[in-house]
Amino acid sequence: MLIRKPSSIPSSAITPKDQYVNRRRFLRGALTGAAAAGAAALGAERLAEVLSPRIRAFAGTRLQTVKSPLTTTGEQLTSFEDITHYNNFYEFGVQKSDPAQNAGGLPTRPWTVRVEGLVKKPKTFDIEALLKLRPLEDRVYRHRCVEAWSMVIPWVGYSLSEFLKQCDPLSSAKYVQFLSYYDKHVEKWASETTINWPYSEGLRMDEAMNPLTLLTFGLYGEVLPNQDGAPVRIVVPWKYGFKSAKSIVAVRFLDKEPPTTWNDQAPNEYGFYSNVNPSVDHPRWSQKTERRIGLPFWQQRRTTLMFNGYGQEVASLYKGMDLRKNF
Amino acid sequence: MKHSTVVFLKVLTWLVCLGPVAWLVWGAVTNTLGPDPTATITFTTGLTTLRLLTVILAITPIRRLIPKLGWLIRFRRLLGLFAFFYASLHLMTWVALYAGFDLNAMASDVLKRRFITVGMAAWLLMLPLAATSTNWAIRKLGGKRWNRLHKLVYAAAVCGVIHYWWQVKTGVLTPMTITIVVAVLLLARPVLALAQRRRARPVAA
Numbered sequence: 001m002l003i004r005k006p007s008s009i010p011s012s013a014i015t016p017k018d019q020y021v022n023r024r025r026f027l028r029g030a031l032t033g034a035a036a037a038g039a040a041a042l043g044a045e046r047l048a049e050v051l052s053p054r055i056r057a058f059a060g061t062r063l064q065t066v067k068s069p070l071t072t073t074g075e076q077l078t079s080f081e082d083i084t085h086y087n088n089f090y091e092f093g094v095q096k097s098d099p100a101q102n103a104g105g106l107p108t109r110p111w112t113v114r115v116e117g118l119v120k121k122p123k124t125f126d127i128e129a130l131l132k133l134r135p136l137e138d139r140v141y142r143h144r145c146v147e148a149w150s151m152v153i154p155w156v157g158y159s160l161s162e163f164l165k166q167c168d169p170l171s172s173a174k175y176v177q178f179l180s181y182y183d184k185h186v187e188k189w190a191s192e193t194t195i196n197w198p199y200s201e202g203l204r205m206d207e208a209m210n211p212l213t214l215l216t217f218g219l220y221g222e223v224l225p226n227q228d229g230a231p232v233r234i235v236v237p238w239k240y241g242f243k244s245a246k247s248i249v250a251v252r253f254l255d256k257e258p259p260t261t262w263n264d265q266a267p268n269e270y271g272f273y274s275n276v277n278p279s280v281d282h283p284r285w286s287q288k289t290e291r292r293i294g295l296p297f298w299q300q301r302r303t304t305l306m307f308n309g310y311g312q313e314v315a316s317l318y319k320g321m322d323l324r325k326n327f
Numbered sequence: 328m329k330h331s332t333v334v335f336l337k338v339l340t341w342l343v344c345l346g347p348v349a350w351l352v353w354g355a356v357t358n359t360l361g362p363d364p365t366a367t368i369t370f371t372t373g374l375t376t377l378r379l380l381t382v383i384l385a386i387t388p389i390r391r392l393i394p395k396l397g398w399l400i401r402f403r404r405l406l407g408l409f410a411f412f413y414a415s416l417h418l419m420t421w422v423a424l425y426a427g428f429d430l431n432a433m434a435s436d437v438l439k440r441r442f443i444t445v446g447m448a449a450w451l452l453m454l455p456l457a458a459t460s461t462n463w464a465i466r467k468l469g470g471k472r473w474n475r476l477h478k479l480v481y482a483a484a485v486c487g488v489i490h491y492w493w494q495v496k497t498g499v500l501t502p503m504t505i506t507i508v509v510a511v512l513l514l515a516r517p518v519l520a521l522a523q524r525r526r527a528r529p530v531a532a
Contacts (some may be wrong), residue, residue, distance in 0.1 A: 081362075082362040085362065086361070086362035086363065094499050094501060095501075096363070149363055149366070192500060192501075193498045193499055193500065194497075194498040194500070195498050262496075265496070265497045265498045266496070266497040266498075269496075269497070281439070283440070284440050284441075284442055284494065285436075285440065286432065286435075286436070289427075291363060293362045293363055294362055295364075296355070296358055296364060297355065297360065297364040297365045297368060297424060298424075300364065300365050300424070301365075
């Protein structure tokens with residue numbers, strides 16, 4: 001008589017219990033997986049696009065714009081290529097070419113901007129609503145980095161004051177703070193520095209209300225590329241570039257000076273005001289001259305202008321102030 | 328080592344060392360030095376200097392650890408002169424493209440800006456080393472004194488690293504790699520010397 005010995009391996013050890021109990025779901029899953037693989041094979045490129053969108057996923061879209069009386073004239077524009085491949089956006093790496101390579105993962109939709117602090121009622125604005133709040137203007141501005149290089153950029157946006165009016169700040173609000181997007185999983189390069197993220201910047205209320213201060217959505221007539229601070233940023237043309245916070249998620253009204261990122265890092269090098277000022281040197285380099293980006297090296301050097309050439313519009317904001325002390 | 332091998336390796340060293348400057352010249356001619364050519368030139372010449380200094384500093388510890396590689400010493404002078412060459416190009420970038428040959432601007436830079444002061448010090452420390460690199464100078468000074476003088480390369484490398492740290496923004500850690508390499512190479516000297524002394528110590532009876 002043949003006596004079969006039972007297998008020493010129970011079936012439960014071969015297939016996990018939850019899988020054989022749910023074998024129908026497993027089959028369905030396998031089929032879906034196969035279908036997905038088939039679809040992927042058909043549209044591998046499209047799938048790759050969905051999984052890892054290119055930097056200009058939303059950038060490149062034309063924006064409806066109007067002319068602006070506040071645009072800067074008589075300057076040769078810096079090329080789109082240079083404006084989008086020479087960036088300081090340390091959340092995406094410290095080298096100038098890093099943000100163009102790494103900012104692709106910045107999720108620019110959906111996007112909201114929180115309004116909080118000293119306001120009648122905290123609110124949240126959707127990016128689509130912000131885009132429609134006012135006609136978008138083409139505004140060429142000189143852009144002067146604290147590192148002594150400069151560009152001329154055709155931004156697209158409207159005066160920040162138009163937006164701030166919609167926020168209903170209380171009369172006690174004297175300063176406005178801008179907080180940038182921060183997610184250490186999306187912006188893993190941020191840890192290459194010792195900066196306390198998120199990036200924070202701020203302006204005095206009257207600076208923020210000056211018509212030159214631009215709530216910015218685009219450049220060269222197109223939606224901002226991620227590396228330039230998409231989907232919405234501030235541009236303050238008479239201050240060093242780092243004052244113009246990128247990828248803004250919150251606007252906070254305060255009664256005192258907000259902490260700002262570079263000022264926290266090195267208060268002796270980056271003041272709260274940080275107006276472009278050729279007579280106040282950075283401790284480590286002169287601010288008398290600057291290098292214009294995109295020119296051959298023998299043509300780059302040029303004189304830096306007080307308030308970056310916007311003195312007529314903004315000098316009155318600082319009447320009676322010692323700009324050497326309040327640098 | 329065979330003469331032909333030495334010649335081959337020397338030619339190779341020349342080609343590798345001329346690479347960065349050739350790349351810069353080509354880039355200047357074709358206008359492909361990136362958006363900020365001045366910064367590209369400054370960064371490339373500075374970083375090449377530091378890299379060559381680390382290669383030079385690596386030679387002695389490597390020879391100590393692997394006596395078979397003793398012939399590496401034959402390349403040190405060439406590498407040292409190339410390091411000085413790049414340091415000088417780096418200095419000239421500042422003189423021409425930053426200070427615009429303005430002596431006042433240069434003087435105030437050196438006095439006021441510590442990263443320039445320490446960078447200038449690094450170049451000045453390398454100057455006598457380049458000047459005494461000939462066989463004639465070695466004979467004239469005598470091996471011992473020449474050796475002692477050329478210890479200045481340690482100070483030059485340290486100044487170069489400090490120059491790098493003081494130039495970048497606070498919170499930026501890019502100079503970390505080269506700092507660690509230089510630190511390891513400098514510390515390797517006393518460590519290896521100690522190990523050697525231990526080995527040489529006679530066993531107590």
